[in-house]
Amino acid sequence: MEALRRIVSGRVALAASALALICTTAPGNAHAQSLFDRMPTIPGDWTITLGAQGKFLPEFEGASRFRFEPLPIVSIRRAGKAARFRSPLDGAGLSLIDIGGFHGGLVGKYKGGRDAGDDPRHLRGLGDVDATIEAGLFAEFWPRDWFRTRIETRRGFGGHRGFVADLSADVVVPVGERWTLSGGPRLSPADNKATAPYFGVDAAQSLASGLPLFNAKGGLHSIGAGLQARYQLTPQWEVRGYVEYARLRDDAASSPLVTRYGSPDQTTIGLGASYSFDIKLW
Template sequence: MFSPVPIFSIRRAGSVDQFRSPRDNISIALIDFGDLRAGPAGKFVSSRKASSHSELYGLGDVKSAFELGGFIEYFPVDWFRVRNETRQGFGGHQGVVSDFSADFIVPVTRAITISAGPRFTWESAKAVAPYFSVDAVQAMATGLPVFDAKGGAHSVGVGAQVKYRINPQWEVHSYVEYDRLLGDAAKSPLVTARGSVNQTTVGIGASYSFDFKIR
């Protein structure tokens, strides 16, 4: 599936341009000590339409969801960052999602930066069930067995990113993120019979930096 994603970041003039991972969601650092930052975070999860993919036939639609919560990240050294986002869902799911990530950041040259590190996601039952459970009606429509998905460890993986700064204004980057589903998400008949526990995301992007004043 191809999906465009906006890139937007704002910071004070003269401040350090902090490292950002493709896994980072919308966030604002209300607490900022340089190496330690924290604040609110949010994510939009698009709806899942049964008509969009043959694998979803008979499973019904899942509405769009908004996840609101907070993040905290820490740089024990300049070249290493750990981050957690924990968010509560509203809409398509009513559960809790907690993402953990770590990134090793290596400036190869003044223009090229490579980063990579492990990923882990935990989700509550109310976050997993809408996407991986199969109720009695859905089982009759699909031929899949009834399955009541519970929460817990949801996925583990690794991600890597390459950034190239063309000049002070323009930057291009590419990334790859791999996740392996765990727990009931991996055991769901939707995955075992029609999908895969291995999930890969590849992206390319570009961003333009500019200054503005607020009077």
């Protein structure tokens, strides 16, 4: 546990330092600011945001070791409309209902698979788990302009075929003209079919891996919290950093894969940058 804390704290510090370096040097440096300001803006009816982010996350769900994963940032909205707040936990959503502070619609999320060859020491004999596309519905409500609650319910297709949900609440606070800070609690339940492929150990797997039999059932999958910082370099350029922490619960935490080889403490650290521009699509 102490080693995990040192790893996580070190990477949090690294991400925070990188974010602070970008945010403090670019706006304060006249040449750098001029460079950003000279980036072209294409007039049109839609605003497209493109970017990239990298994140450190557990090597597999329940692992104590980390891996690095690059990801694209892509979004589209009507020109002149402010970008809607997103937390790192959110799936990709398509809003179908927008009434006051309530929004609801379709949501999808990608969950990477687990390859036993990536960590043969700990995953030997457990087999691979395919990647999963999770599709479902979301609803979010803003009781205040600085406070958002959200729920997603999704069904898996691929590595698991169960039902999962993510419940979150975020306080969203602008700090000055450029900073936006946000954060709040998280809670994620999952059913049997969404839990067993990642945390269960059947007879064949037990024989091959040496782990005891374990019939992983659903329940409260994890509880946790998240913190995100966004910095608006220019009207087009934005940088962001975040930390999401989840504590595995119930059978996910009791799995021998976690108790022997991993940790119930799951931390993800991300840092990214994006550029927004207007364009006429049709």
